[in-house]
Amino acid sequence: MVQAKTWILVKHFDGFPKQSNFELKVEELPEPKDGEVLLEAVFLSVDPYMRPFSRIRMKEGNVMIGTQLAKVIQSNNPAFPVGSHVVGRCGWRTHTVCDGTDLVAIMPDWPQDVSLSLALGIIGMPGLTALYGIEEVLGVQKGSDAKVAFLKELGFDEAFNYKTVGSLEEALKQASPEGYDCFFENVGGPFSTVALQQMKNFGRIAVCGSISVYNDTTPQTGPYPHLTMIFKQLKMEGFMHSKWEHKHPESLKRLMGWLKEGKLHSREHITKGFENMPAAFMGLLRGDNIGKAIIAV
Numbered sequence: 259m260v261q262a263k264t265w266i267l268v269k270h271f272d273g274f275p276k277q278s279n280f281e282l283k284v285e286e287l288p289e290p291k292d293g294e295v296l297l298e299a300v301f302l303s304v305d306p307y308m309r310p311f312s313r314i315r316m317k318e319g320n321v322m323i324g325t326q327l328a329k330v331i332q333s334n335n336p337a338f339p340v341g342s343h344v345v346g347r348c349g350w351r352t353h354t355v356c357d358g359t360d361l362v363a364i365m366p367d368w369p370q371d372v373s374l375s376l377a378l379g380i381i382g383m384p385g386l387t388a389l390y391g392i393e394e395v396l397g398v399q400k401g402s403d404a405k406v407a408f409l410k411e412l413g414f415d416e417a418f419n420y421k422t423v424g425s426l427e428e429a430l431k432q433a434s435p436e437g438y439d440c441f442f443e444n445v446g447g448p449f450s451t452v453a454l455q456q457m458k459n460f461g462r463i464a465v466c467g468s469i470s471v472y473n474d475t476t477p478q479t480g481p482y483p484h485l486t487m488i489f490k491q492l493k494m495e496g497f498m499h500s501k502w503e504h505k506h507p508e509s510l511k512r513l514m515g516w517l518k519e520g521k522l523h524s525r526e527h528i529t530k531g532f533e534n535m536p537a538a539f540m541g542l543l544r545g546d547n548i549g550k551a552i553i554a555v
Contacts, residue, residue, distance in 0.1 A: 259286050259287065259288070259289070260286070260287045260296065260353050261284050261285070261286060261287070261353075262284070262285050262286075262287050262351055262352050262353035262354070263282060263284055263351070263352040263353075263532055263533075264282070264283050264285060264321045264349070264350060264351045264352075265280050265281070265282055265283075265321065265322045265350035265351075265535050265536065266280065266281045266282075266283055266319060266320065266321060266322070267279065267280065267312060267316055267318055267319070267320055267321075267322050268280060268281045268318060268319070269318055270312070270313060270316075270318060271309070271312065271313070271473070272475065273473055273474075273475045274473045274540070274543065275309070275473075275536070275539065275540050275543065276540075277536055277537075277540075279536075280322070280536040282533065287353055287354075287355050288355060289332075290332050290333070290334050290355050291334065292334050293334060293335050293357050293358065294334055294335060294355055294356060294357050294358070295330050295332065295333045295334070295335050295338045295355070295356060295357075295358060295361075296330070296331050296332035296333070296353065296354070296355050297328035297329065297330060297331070297344065297346065297348065297354045297355075297356065298328060298329050298331045298352065298555075299326045299327070299328050299348070299351065299352050299353070299354075299532070299555045300326075300327050300328060300329055300343070300374065300375075300554075300555060301326065301327040301374065301375045301377075301378055301552050301553065301554055301555070302325075302326045302327075302350065302378075302532070302535065302552070302553040302555065303324060303326065303327075303378040303379075303382075303383075303550075303551075303552060304529075304535070304538045304539050304542050304547075304551035304552065304553060305324070305325070305383075305384075305542075305551070306444075306467055306469045306472065306542065306543070307467070308322065308324055308539060309469075309472040309473065309543060310472055311323055321349040321350060321351060322349055322350040322535070323347070323349055323350075324347070324348075324349050324350050325345060325346070325347050325348075325378060325382075325383065326345070326346060326348050326349075326351075326378070327343060327344075327345055327374050327375065327377050327378055328343065328344055328345075328346060328348065328354070329341070329342075329343055330343070330344065335357070335358045337358055337363075338358055338361060338363065342363060343363070343364050343368075343374055343377075344361040344362060344363050344364065345361070345362045345364065345377050345378065345382060346360060346361045346362070347360055350535050352532055352555060364377050365507075365510060365511065365514070368514075369514070369518065372514070372517065372518075373526075375526060375528070375552050375554070376517075376526075378550070378552060379524060379526060379550035379552070380513060380517065380522060380524040380550070381510055381513050381514055382510075383499055384550060385510075385513045386499040386502075386506060386509055386510070386513075387466055387498070387499040388442075389509055389512075389513065390497065390499055390501070390502050390505075390509075391442055391464040391466055391497065392440075392442070392464075394501075394502060395462065395464035395495050395497055396440040396442065396462045396463075396464050397462060398440055416429075416432070416433035416434075418433075420445060420449050421545065426448070426449055426452040426453075427452050427455070427456075430452065430453060430456045431456065434456070436458070437456050437457060437458040437461075438453075438457055438458060438461060439457075439458050439461055439462070440461065440462050440463075440464075441454075441457060441461065441462070441463045441464070442464050442466075443463055443464065443465045443466070443467070443468075444465075444466050444467030444468070444469060445467070445468065445469060445470050446467070446468025446469065446470050446471045447468070447470035447471050449470065450468075454486050454487070454492070455486060457486070457490055457492055458490070459490050459491055460490070460491050460492070460493075461490060461492050461493070462492070462493045462494075462495075463492060463493065463494040463495070464495060464497060465494060465495065465496040465497070466496070466497055466498065469543070472543065473543060524549065524550065525548060525549030525550070526549045526550050526551075526552050527546075527547035527548055527549045527550065527551045527552065528552045528553075528554050529541075529551070529553050529554070530553075530554045531553070531554075531555075532553065532555050534553065535553055538551055538553055
């Protein structure tokens with residue numbers, strides 16, 4: 259018998275999450291049956307979607323939702339041999355017994371010099387979300403040679419902290435006086451309202467999140483964007499990476515290739531200790547992390 263530590267949602271969040279919303283429990287797991295495997299978490303992902311999804315998909319008393327990179331330590335399922343690593347939506351748990359449904363084995367040729375934690379980040383759901391948002395939704399095209407040379411000379415054109423900048427409108431106008439062709443939206447709130455006004459005609463907007471409003475107790479209201487959408491003939495599309503699941507294997511190979519070539523860069527914000535899951539989650543919602551938030555068990 260294996261003891262599993264789990265974080266339970268004791269009470270739904272009212273505004274910003276508190277430590278009292280969570281409870282750490284220990285449970286005895288049965289031996290895996292035929293077709294089942296026993297997983298041991300190695301890394302757990304900390305993601306913004308956990309905040310809205312906890313309200314939509316969870317009942318009080320359930321294990322917090324979430325994705326983890328786990329090692330198979332017992333197996334009665336030939337598809338997942340002992341010692342292999344998988345990504346699964348197992349929640350905030352140190353150990354899990356499951357039948358393999360929804361488990362995804364990491365690519366068999368995963369380089370030894372690349373941390374497995376990246377399977378929860380740039381070589382996983384976040385990386386795929388960025389890739390599909392740019393290629394499939396925004397339809398970003400290669401620029402001219404002159405534009406490419408200019409971008410290489412400058413690096414990123416502009417960057418600013420949307421939480422502290424004096425005027426979002428002025429910051430966006432200064433960054434690109436002529437407006438924007440594409441907008442990758444995962445902030446929401448007043449930022450989105452201002453950004454919409456800066457779009458060029460026929461602009462494209464990919465929406466995969468709205469972190470600035472997740473902890474609001476009262477829905478934000480503001481100017482309706484309909485006239486802007488109509489007059490500028492904008493295209494706005496909400497999406498999740500699962501829409502292109504059939505492309506995942508090839509897309510992950512592309513991301514790994516770019517990483518090895520030095521074309522793709524990432525940073526991780528790693529917190530050690532399963533007991534620190536709630537603190538890491540609340541820190542993410544405050545914006546404490548720089549890079550992908552990960553728990554190392």
